[in-house]
Amino acid sequence: MTTRDIVFTAVGAVTALSALLSVTTKQVVHAALWLLVSLGSLAGAYLVLGQELVGLVQLLVYVGAIVVLVLFALMLTRAPIGPHAEIDTPWRQRLAGALLGAATTALLASLLLPLFSGATADLDTPTTTTPQVAQAVFGTWVWPFELLSVLLLVALIGAFAVSRLVLHRDGGHGARRPATVPSGARADGRG
Amino acid sequence: MIHLSLPAALSALLAGIGVYGVLARRNAVLVLIGVELILNAANLLLVTAGSRPGAPLSAGPVLTLFVITIAAAEITVALAIILVMFRRTGHIDLTAVPDLTDGPDDAGDGYGADTDDTGDADDTGDTGDADDAEDPRAEDRDGHPHDATREPAAAGEGVA
Incomplete structure (x- = not known):
């Protein structure tokens, strides 16, 4: 230790x-x-x-x-x-979830602990890994990095579109209601 | 010097806890918390494997940064879907039965605006928590054409 x-x-x-x-x-x-x-x-x-x-x-x-x-x-x-x-779900499902979680832990531990047994990392020499990470990101991994920026943009637009699409659908199948109500509301607001 | 079996064991433990969290929760946001724990277990395993001596291309930390980015994108879309689900059904219970009643209600919505209104009124009456279910509908009816007026109303009710 x-x-x-x-x-x-x-x-x-x-x-x-x-x-x-x-x-x-x-x-x-x-x-x-x-x-x-x-x-x-x-x-x-x-x-x-x-x-x-x-x-x-x-x-x-x-x-x-x-x-x-x-x-x-x-x-x-x-x-x-x-x-x-x-x-929470009922206790039967929670019990099954606990069993599955314990099984996942046991499976991963039985796989990973022999893999990493005896492996050590020497971290005591005062070196920083940040320049290496930066060079790797903008060298080897530059195309996945650029793809990730596209992914973030798609997620932003997707989150926006999901909420807007359902709002539009709410207004869509009540098409007559927004056509009449806003006119009355605007008339009230101006009058 | 650090023995790498310790973070590997912690990673396995976090993954198991995350699996339990996904399976044992009914609230959709809490299910997402379990998913986040599983993603963090994967991240810790990547960092652990990347800090072995002689790991090439800094793959461990770089892939961890990528997974963090993907997790941010994933939870953004997931929370948007959860908010839409709350707006339409009034709850985010993943095991709720009233999802079955949404089918005929949506079919009835196609007939026109009048059946739509009565159908929505029946819908809010059927769900158990009437207060929670009625308020978003009321906001939609009153403030739907004016987004600027709808937002402060929603925010004010969220605080109250």
């Missing part, structure tokens, strides 16, 4: 416990907040592993953007405040 092992064990315990709480808590908003703790401490785990760029991007994108987006979605869907039993 080196120092980094001990630090990683502590950070990983926080990550695993908060992840477990975020999938088992009965309060909807607490689930998102425990997810925030889990993803933040996972950024710490990346720092311990010597990938400071990935850790900071994890903080920026996951903790800063995705969890806030989840919290906004919970607000907009009027999530109940306080403990709420209706957010």
Whole structure:
């Protein structure tokens, strides 16, 4: 056990416990907040592993953007405040889910632990990997990187189009109602 | 120096917790939290494999950055779909039965605006939480032509 092992064990315990709480808590908003703790401490785990760029991007994108987006979605869907039993499936399905989750963990652990047994990473020499990552992104991986920008644009337009399409459909099958109501409303507003 | 079996074990644990989260939740946003945990398990495994000595092309951290970007795009589209589902049905319960009643309701919507209104009124009456279901409809009826007036109304009700 080196120092980094001990630090990683502590950070990983926080990550695993908060992840477990975020999938088992009965309060909807607490689930998102425990997810925030889990993803933040996972950024710490990346720092311990010597990938400071990935850790900071994890903080920026996951903790800063995705969890806030989840919290906004919970607000907009009027999530109940306080403990709420209706957010979980029945106990039979939860038991099956727990069995499947444990089976997934056992399968991955039985595959990965022999693969990484005895493997060590020497991180004690003071080197930074960020220039190598930058050169790899804009050298070897430049076409997937450009494709990702297109993917982000498509996701932006797609999210916009999904909400607008259904709104248009709502107005579409009630075609006579918006034709009459706005004229009356505008007349009221002007008069 | 760090032993890489520790992050590998944490990755397996996170993936199992994420699978449980996807299967044990009825709220659609909480299912997405489970998906995020599975994605983070994959990210941690990529970083772990990338920090082995002699890993070529910085593939571990670069692919982790790509997966983070794809996760951001994925959750954006997923939350848009969830919000549309909430606007149409009044709940985001993935195991709810009233999805079956949406079929005939949509078929009845094709007849015209009058049957559409009565059909919607029946729909909001049928769902259990009438308060939650009626409010988005009311906003749609009142403020649908004016997007500028609709947004503050929705925001104000969200706060209240």
